[in-house]
Amino acid sequence: MNKFIWRIIQLNFLVLPVAVIFSILSDVHVVADSSVGSWLFNLYTTFFIFGLVVLYFFVILNKGTIKPISNDIKNGMFFIMLLGYGFLLAFAIFGSLPKLLHGFSSSEGAIELTVEGKSNIRTRGECSPHIEVKEVTFFLDNHICVSDSVFDELMVGGKVTVYGKVSKYGLEVNHIR
Structure with a gap:
């Protein structure tokens, strides 16, 4: 389980920044529906909850290859990581994914x-x-x-x-x- 969680975190550190850069630099204007209940919103929610579970194991339960985190900063670190992850994931799902799909279907x-x-x-x-x-x-x-x-x-x-x-x-x- 430790290697699996660590691999997911490494993948996020690679994919999410690349997706944000692609979203910013692309000249495609997104017209895909991202309202509550749409496929994009559901995909975002699924990945966010999965990321929340991974961050919970990594930060709160101290499962991972990084030194155990002290109890004094666990909650604050978890909250900051959660906000950062949610923000980067929003760029990737709502900005980059429709632009990538547009390239294949336009x-x-x-x-x-x-x-x-x-x-x-x-x-x-x-x-x-x-x-x-x-x-x-x-x-x-x-x-x-x-x-x-x-x-x-x-x-x-x-x-x-x-x-x-x-x-x-x-x-x-x-x-x-």
Whole structure:
């Protein structure tokens, strides 16, 4: 059991940071449903509970190859590890997995999106002008870069047609009308 738990922890330290980096660097906008009860949310919950059990064995029960943890810091360390694991896992499941699946299932097409907001203020990491659309579900991908002429024509609540690679998991924008 010790080797199994240790291998899972090592796998998490490898996979989760790679998934976070992939999620941040990918130009795919996630449109997969991540609401309570969806397959993505259920997958997140399953992995989170499994990770919770592994962390419980590792931290609280002191099962592992690391020196036993003193009782004074067990609960605090468990809570901090749990929050970090939950955050990294959310990036991996809600951001990276749909983007990876999009790469295998996308095809050229068009999709109609609802404009939720407009901004022509340049901020770090975002283009200007850009729009936020209702259908994009991952918070890092919520803005789509548009030209000045398209930006001026759009209204909040209006529809925009996006052309590019489209799947039920995400979209890659080539141009907008």
